[in-house]
Amino acid sequence: MAVTATAAAWAVTAVSLAASPAAAAPTTTAPRPGDTCTVADLGTRHPYIKTTEVSPTITHFKGWYVTEGTTGNQTVSTSTQTTISVSVGLNGNVEGGFAVETLTKVGASLGLNVKVDYSSTSSESNSVTWNFNQPGYYGAYKGTKKVTGTYGSLNCNRVQQGDGSWALKWIEGSGSGSFTTYTTLEEGAVRCQDNVPAGSIMAKAQVLLDCGSAAAKAEHPAGAVAPTAKQKRDRLVQRPALTSGKSTEQPKATVRSARAALDCQAGAYKIAVPGKPLSWGAPLLAADGVRLRPSTIFSAHLDNWRLCNVTERNGVLEASLWNWGNGGCATIAGQNAATERAALMTAPCAEDDLQRFYIYRDVPGSSKIGVQNKHTGSMMGHDRYADGEFIRQYSSGRQDGTGTYTLIGV
Secondary structure, X not given: OOOOOOHHHHOOOHHHHXXXXXXXXXXXXXXXXOOEOOHHHHHEXXXXXXXXXXXXXXXXXXXXXXXXXXXXXXXXXXEEOOOOEOEEOOOOOOOHHHHHHHHHHHHHHHOOOEOOOOOEHHHOOOEEEXXXXXXXXXXXXXXXXXXXXXXXXXXXXXEEOOXXXXXXXXXXXXXXXXXXXXXXXXXXXXXXXXXXXXXXXXXXXXHHXXXXXXXXXXXXXXXXXXXXXXXXXXXXXXXXXHHOOOOOOOOOOOOOOOOOOOOEOOOOEEEEOOOOOEEEEXXXXXXXXXXXXXXXXXXOOOOOEEEEEEEEEOOEEEEEEEEOOOOOXXXXXXXXXXXXXXXXXXXXXXXXXXXXXXXXXXXXXXOEEEEEEOOXXXXXXXXXXXXXXXXXXXXXXXXXXXXXXXXXXX
16 A cells, blocks of 8 residues: 555455454464464564574683692582673563564573573672692683674564555564573583593683693692683783663653654544554653544544655555644653563654554455564554553563554545
């Protein structure tokens, strides 16, 4: 449907509703780009993994000298070498279904058990208990496999096929980024003369032991060995990782300018629950949110929305949603941008990606859509069908199909 379609072209008659595809159960298996989806998937999204990299990383380390008579079980207090924090996306949060699904797919694709919720190696105990059965110079360590990479987002949208017909397919939508996670910590001790597998965590620890240094070859009393110059340099190289953990600071609200000049289409629309009377209703009070409301003669146009500054790319509309009743634009509040289930609000219209939405559409002849916030990447939906229920953002959408709406011209 062309961006410049009139309200009449959007209008849904009883005949077209009856002829439109019935809402089916959403996709349950992991989709791939180009796979078929259903109208119930219009309000959902899924991650797919683009690239991965696995590297052994030492998180805690201490040089330790064992003499004759001091062998046996000993507990070594190590120093933090590298801190790895689990993160997904720009804000690093591991909240909501999308981030968890991303990390789950990472683990499955690599055959590794990776952390799928927020955690940090700095919270792990840094003492290593080991049975030193021979004298010598050891590196007592804790280490892990650091897993990094990039992901993309799959959304359901209509695609025109070679014969001119239309079908619903999973396409690459908005919301890509990078991730960092790690496997379970491994601890141990290694000597310079030990033969260890190349590329292993133990080999990484052996490199840190700095076997060629004078400190490694000198005689020492039993116990901790002061770090060599190389070990100090290695630790300084790793130090920036200590600041890459989860930030508790929420994204700051965008400074809003005066009301943006909007180029709105002439038609107004209801964004309704398919086949039911409740639709998105904007609030009268700025502190309130967009809720499901019945459309009546007393709605005062709070249930009417215009699409403004509309663009289209790869068959996906991007628009600001301007409310006829209160004159504001739909938005996710800046301080809640990273929050799962944050309520959809309205605010004075501005140049702000929090006020921009992607609209994924069913095949022509059907008015069913899914709505995604451009900045957060989250899909719009509701917890339950009820008068007064908030429209909220869900990182993966509502997998039961309740994030699919109808865009009805009025």
